[in-house]
Amino acid sequence: MIKTQYRELYCSSPRYWGGLASLAFIILVGLGAAFHMEHNGHFVTGMSNQIVWGLPHVFAIFLIVAASGALNVASIGSVFGGPMYKPLGRFSGLLAIGLLAGGLVVLLLDLGRPDRLIVAMTTYNFKSIFAWNIILYTGFFTIVGLYLWTMMDRKFEQYKRPVGFAAFFWRIALTTGTGSIFGFLVAREAYDAAIMAPMFIIMSFSYGLAFFIITLISAYWWAGRTIGDLRLAKLKNLLGVFVGAVLYFALVYHLTNLYVTQHHGVERFILLDGGVYTNMFWIGQVLIGGIIPLFLLYSPAFTTSRFAIMVASLLVLIGGFFQVYVIVIGGQAYPMNLFPGKEVLTSSFFDGVVASYTPTIAEALLGIAGIAVSMTLVAIGSRMLRVLPESLEDPADGECI
Amino acid sequence: MSCSNDQPDMNRREFLGKSVVAATAAVVAPGVMLTVANAASDEGASSAVRWGLLIDTNKCADGCSACVDACNKENGIDLMQRPTGQSDEMWNAQRPQWVRKVKLRDKQTGEISNLPMMCQHCEHPPCVDVCPTGASFKRADGIVMVDRHTCIGCRYCMMACPYKARSFIHQDVAEQLTGTPRGKGCVESCNLCAGRIDAGHSTTACQDACNKDGHQAILFGDLKNPDSAIAKALKAESSHQIRADLELNTGVRYTNI
Amino acid sequence: MSTVYALLFIVATLVLVIGLARKIVQYAKTPAPLKIATTPAPVTQAGVVMRMFREVVFFESLFKGTKWTWIFAWLFHMALFVVLLRHLRYFTDPVWLPIELIQPFGVYAGFAMLAGLAGLLVRRIFVDRVRYISAPSDYLWLLVLIFIGISGLMMKFVAHTDIVMVKQFFTGLMGFSIGTLPIDFPLVVHLTLVALLMILFPFSKLLHVPGIFFSPSRNQVDNPREKRHLAPWAKAMEE
Amino acid sequence: LLLSTGAISETAVTKGSKAAGLDACVAPTAVMRRDHMDYLKHDRDMTVRKGVRDTQYSLSECVECHAEKDDAGAYKPVNAEGQFCSSCHNYVAVSLSCFQCHRKTPESTAGSGTAMKQEGSFSTDSLGLLQ
Amino acid sequence: MAKANFDVPELKEYVDVPELVEGTMAHLSPFIAKPDHNIPLGFPGELVEDWHDKALEKLDDLRSRYRSLQVYLDACVKCGACTDKCHYYLSTKDPKNMPVGRQDLLRKVYRRYNTFAGKYFPWLVGAEDLTRETLDDWYSYYHQCSQCRRCSVFCPYGIDTAEISMAAREILDSVGYGQKYCNEIIAKVHEKGNNLGLPGPAILDTLEGLEEDVEEETGVVVKFPLDVKGADILLVTPSADFFAEPHVDGLIGYGKVFHEAGISWTLSTTASEAGNFGMFIGSYENMRKVAMRIRTAALELGVKRIVFGECGHAWRVAYAFLNTLAGPFDFLDPKYPVPQHICEFTYDLIQQGKLNFDKSANDDMTLTFHDSCNVARATRMGDKPGGQFDIPRAVIKAVCNNYVDMDHETIGEKTFCCGGGGGLLTDDLMEIRVKGALPRMTALQNAIKEEGVTHMAAICAICKSQFTKVLPYYGMDMDQIVSVHQLVSNAIILTGQNTDEDDADDESDGDE
Ligand code: HEM
Ligand code: HEM
Ligand code: SF4
Ligand code: SF4
Ligand code: SF4
Ligand code: SF4
C-alpha cells in the first residue's frame, strides 16, 4: 500500500497571507467588539436579566459542539479502523482543537469579568457541570494534542490507539457535558430533558463533519491539491446520515416533550406561535439545516458535485446555528411558569411574558471572530504541521471500503 | 403546592444560638450594642440558625412598592445611574432588581394577589450547584449570596435559578454604599440584608419598610428557632413554596396565595 | 547591605553593558568573507529581516528540528520576555501604559517560564545526546534561572517584599543615589542571582542573544551572483 | 562618591486623612506595606463567606482612615490620583480593581448624596466602627 | 560486491535515532598528506614542532577573519537540536559525530584559551587543553564531516558545522597535518587543471569518442568542443564527466542540449574541472586560486557565458563564491546569471519549448531525485528561493513519465547527504562513507518498495561516484544511480535524428 505523505499546506504566498490577513482583521474587529462590551458593560448588548445568554453563547456553543464532532473523522480512522478516514485523522484533530479554541475565546470574552479567567481556572465548584466543562475543555486540548502527536510522531505510534480511544471517550464526555449545561437547568422547561445530552452528541457529529468537509475542501483548493471523489462521497454519505439523525432526534425531543403535559406550553411556543423562534425552527433548522442538505447530498443529480457538497455542508452549519439559537435563546425567551394557575398581571421583571432579545452587532462580531480564530488556528496549524496528506487521490485498488 | 410538611424541623434546636442573643440585644439596646454586636459578629454566620422570610400575600397591598424601594435604598441600587443612550425598555430589562413586585390573578377565581419576589434562599439552591467557581454560595445561616470576588459573570446561576431572582450588573457602578459593594460584570441578588443581620439587626430593610407603611406583609426570622415569630407563624397557617415541585426547600415562604 | 547591593548592581550593569558591547563590536567587525546563507534563503534584505524575525520570535529552525525542545524553549523565552517587560515597572516612573497592561500576564509568565525551564532541565538530564554535550555550566544556567524564577514567585505568593522600596532603590540607583533595599530573603536570593546572571552574560553561552543576529547563515541575503561580496582582507589579495 | 543616601520613602499617608493624626496602622507599617493584600483577602473571605464582620483588615476601614478630606471637608476617593492607595499602586503599577465595587470614600455622616442614616435603617457606619 | 571489513548497517524501514556509543569511529581517519601534497598548497610538509602554538595562532587568525567561526564558537547553547540530524551520527552512534559534538572538539579548545570562563574555570564550561589526542580527534572527526550543512538547517542560530570543519581542517593544514586525498587533488588542479590530473590530449580524445558515439546512436553530429575560442558558452564540469559512468552520460546530455539550443559552447583544458576542493579544506587562498582558472579560461576563450555541469560542491563554489573569489564577471553577457547551472540552462530551453522529448525513452525507469546537499542548502537555481529543488525536478519530469519523491523528511532542504561529500570520497574512508549513506539508502529503499522506484537521479559528481560505490553494500545495483542529463540525453529528440532507432518513437509526437 502506498504510504500517505503528509505535507505542510503550502500555497502561494499572497493567497495564504491574504487569507490570514483577512482573518486577522475579522478577529481584530471582534476583539474591538468585545472590548466595547466589556468596557461599557453588557448594557450595550441585547442581553438582559431575562435573556442572559445571547448571541455569543450561541456561537460559542455551536463551535464547541462542532469541535468535538470534528474529531469524529479521526476516531473513525484510528479507533474504528476505517482506512478511508485514516489519512484525514490529523487534520480532524487540528480542526477540533481550532474550533474548540474559537468557541472558548467567545465564551471567555462574553463573561462579565473575563479578567478573572484565573479564578475560573483555579477555583472549581465540582458540583457545577460548568466547572466540569472547564476541565473537559482543557482536557480536550491536552488529549487531542497528544492524539495529534501520536498520529504524527512515529515513535509514539503504539500509543495511537489507546490515546485515540481516550480522545474518543473524552469528546463524548465533552459533548455530553455541553449538552448537560442545559440538561441541568431543571427550572427551564425547554431544557429539562434527558435527551438533551445525546442530541448534542449527534448534533456535534453533524456540525463537526460539515465543518470538516468545508475546511478540507477549501484547504485543498487553496493549496491546489487533489481529493478523490470516492473519499468525498464517503464523507458526504456520512454527513447525510448525521443530518438525518439530527432531524430524527429533534423529532423525538419534541415528541417526548409533547408527552409531558407540563411542557406543552413551550412546545407550542417553539413549534407554533413563537414567532421568530418558530420560524427559525421550521425554516432554519428543519428546512435549511435538514431537508435541503439531505436533498443535495442524496439527490442523484448531484452525486459528484463538489459544489453541492460544499453548499450542503454550509447549509448544515447554518441550520445548526439556528438550532442552537432556538435552543439557547428560544429556551430563555419562553417565560418560566412560577405561579401555575395564575396569570401575571404586572411585574417589573417580565414575569410571564416572552422576553425579547435583539442581538447587537457587537455580539455578532464577537461570535464571528470566534469562527475566525478557529480558522486562523487551522490555517496556521496546517501550514506549520504535517496534518494534510499531500494528495487525497482515491486509492487505486478498492482496498479501502 | 402546599408544603407545610417540608418546613424546617424547628423542634430540635432548643438552645439559642449566640448570635440570636446578640441579635436580641441589638434590638433591645440599639444605642449601646456595639461591643455586644461585635461579640456576636465574631462568630460569623452560624448554622444554628436559618434565616427566612414569610410573606403574607393577603397583606401585601396593591400598588405598594415600599419594600422594593427600601431594598434599592438599603443596597445602594438607587445610586445607579442609567447609562446614557440606553432605552427605557433596555433599562428595565437590564437594571438590577433584587426584589420585585408581582401582581397575579387566579385564572379560575379571578382573585388578585400581590407579592414581592426575591431570592428564595433555597436550601438546595440550583444557583449554587451550577456556579463554576463557587462564587454563589450558601452561608451557614442559610443565606444564599454571591461572592463577587470570585464571580466571573458567566450568568449560569441566572439560567439555573427557577425564580429569576438574580440580576447581572450590565454597566459601571459609579457609586456604592460602603456596606454593599457592587460593580459591573457580576451577578447579585437579595442577600437577606446579610450585612444588617450580621450587625445584629433583626429585621430586613424590606420588612421595616412594609411595617412602616403599615402592611406587615413581611416577616423575617430564624426558621430553626421554634420560638421565633416566623416559626410560630409558619406553624399557625399553611404556607407555600413557589415551585414546590422542584423541592428546593426555600427559605422564603408565602401564605395565602 | 543596601550599599553592597547597590555596588553589586552597578558593577553588574557595567560588566553586562561593556561586555556585551565589546562582543557586539567584535562580531560586527569580523568580516564574513563568503556568502554562506543556508538556503533556501531570502533574496532580498526585507526577506532577511522576515527570516530573522521568525527565528527570533518563533524559533523557526528549532521548530523544524526538535518539537519537544521547541515547546519548552519557546515557552521559556516568551515567558522570560514577558517577565522582563513586567519588571520594567521597577525602573520606570511613571510606568508606561503597555507595561501596566501586561502586569497581570507577568505572573502567569513567571509560572510558564519555570515550566519551560523545568522541561529543558529534564531533557538535559534524560536525553542521552543532550546529556553528553552538556557541561556543568549548562545545568547551572538552567538552575540559576529556575531559582530566580522561584524566588521571584516566592515574593509574589509566599513572602512579600516591599516593592515600593525596591522600586525606590532601583530608580534611585539609576540616578546614582543609594537608597535602602528591603532585606527579605527571597529578594536577596533573587537579586544576587540576577546580578550573577548579568555579570556572566557576556562570557557565556548567553551570547546566543547577539549571536543569532550575526549568524551569517541566517542574516545574509542570497544574492551572490547578482552582487559581489568581498571582505576587506580578501580584497587585499586581489591587489 | 556614590554613597549619598537616597531619600528613604516618606510615608504614603496623606495629610488630610484620619491616619495622618495617628501613629500606627492596624499592623506595623512594614508589615502593612508588604502584606496588606493578603490580609485584606483573608478577611474578605471571612466577611463574605463566614459573615465575620469585625475583621482587623476591613476595606471599609482602610478607606475610613486613609481617605483624605479636601478643603471643603469632602472626602477624596482613596484611589484618586495621588491619594493614599493609588500613590503606591500607580507607582508600581499594581491594579486596584477593588474600587470598581467598593466605595472609595467613607460614607460621610453629614453628607447628602448617600442618605443612609435613617431611622430603623441599618447604617453602614456601624460597620465602620466595629473593630 | 565489495567486501567490507566493517559492519554494514542493516536497512530498516526507518532510521531511528540511536543511543550514543562513545568512540565507535575513533579508529577511522584518512591518510595523512605527504609533503609533496602539502607544499604546493603553501602548507608545511609535515606536522610542525610547535603545532600547539601554531594551531592556536591559526585559530585566532581564523576567528578574526571569519565572523561565522567566531559567532558559532560563542553562540551554541547546547540545545541538542542538531544532535540527531547528522547522517554520520545516525549511522555510527558516535557522539563526536553529532554536529555539536564535532564542534565541541574545537570549541573546548577555544574556550580554554580564549574565554574568561574557560581560562579560569575550565571544568565548568567543558574547556580542555589542546593536546595531541585532541589534535588527532580533530583529524579523525573533522574528516568524518561531509560539510553537508544539514545540521545548520535545524540549529536555532544556523550554526554550520561545515564552517567549523573547514576551519579545523585549515588549522590542521597550517600545522602540516593535512589530509592526503584533498591536498593531492588540489595540487593536481593547480598543476593540470582538473582533479583527476587528466592532460588536455586525454580530454580531447574522450570528447572525440563521445562525438562518435552520439553520431552512431542518433545520426546527428553533435560537437563536444574543447578550447574553442569565441564560443558563446564556457562549460565547466567535474572531470568525472569525462570518463566515468554515469557521469559521462550526463556530459552527453549537456552536449545534446547545447546542440539543440544552437548555441556555441566549449570546454577548457585549463578549467576542465568544476570541483573546488579548496572549499573542503577551508582554504580561501587555495579556493581562490582554483577559481581563478575559470576566470582566466573565460577571458582567454572570450566566451559570453559560463555554465556549470552537474556537481554539488562545485555549484556551491560557483554559485555562492565564484563572484567573490574570481569576480567581477562584468566581461560576460549581463543577460545571464554568472555562472549558470546546466539545469537552469536546460530548464529555460524547456520553458521556451525549444527542446523535444520522447519521454517514453525513460519508461524503463521509475525515478526519484536525490537533492545533493551542497545544492540544496548552499545555493539556488532560478530566481526564487527553493529553485534548486524545483528546477531539477521540473527537468526530470519533462523527460520521463515516472517520477516520485522520496520521504519528504529526507529531501529538499532536509535532504540527507550521500555520505561521500566534503572530501571524504576516498577509499581510506570507505567505512564512514558506507555508514553515512544509511539514511539516504533507507529512504531510497522505502521508495523502491513502496513506489516501485528503480533509479535515483542526482546532479552531483560526488553523489554519483559515492552511490556507485555504496549502493552494492546495501544490496542495490550500482547503475541505479543516474545523471539528470543522462535522462535528458535519453529522451531528447535531436533535430534530424534518425527515427528508425527502435520502436519507442511510435508515439513520440514532436519529431519534425
Ligand atoms: C534588577 C533586576 C530585578 C529586580 C529588581 C527584580 C525584582 C523582582 C521582584 C521585586 C519580584 C516580585 C514581584 C511581585 O512580588 O509581584 C520579582 C519577581 C520575579 N522576577 Fe525579578 N527582578 C529582577 C530581575 C529578574 C530577572 C533578570 C529575571 C529573569 C531571568 C527575573 C524573574 C522574575 C520572576 C520569574 C518573578 C516572578 C514572577 C513575577 O512576579 O513577574 N527577575 N522580581
Ligand atoms: C533574542 C533573544 C533570544 C533568542 C532568539 C533566544 C533563542 C534561544 C534558542 C533558540 C535557544 C535554544 C533552545 C533551548 O534549548 O532552549 C536558547 C537557549 C537558551 N536561552 Fe535563549 N534566546 C534569546 C534570549 C535569551 C536570554 C535573554 C536569555 C537569558 C537571560 C536566554 C537564555 C537561554 C538559555 C539559558 C538557554 C539554554 C537552555 C538550555 O539549557 O536548554 N536566552 N535561546
Ligand atoms: S412593602 Fe409590603 S405591602 Fe408593600 S409591596 Fe412590599 S410586601 Fe407588599
Ligand atoms: S432563589 Fe434562585 S438565586 Fe435564590 S437561592 Fe434559590 S436558586 Fe439561588
Ligand atoms: S455569574 Fe457568578 S455567581 Fe453566577 S454562576 Fe457565574 S460565577 Fe457563579
Ligand atoms: S431582604 Fe434585604 S436584600 Fe433582600 S429583598 Fe429585602 S431588603 Fe432587599
Ligand code: SF4
Ligand atoms: S555538516 Fe553534515 S556531516 Fe557535517 S556535522 Fe553537519 S550534518 Fe554532519
Ligand code: SF4
Ligand atoms: S543546534 Fe546549534 S545551538 Fe543547538 S546544540 Fe546544535 S549547534 Fe548548538
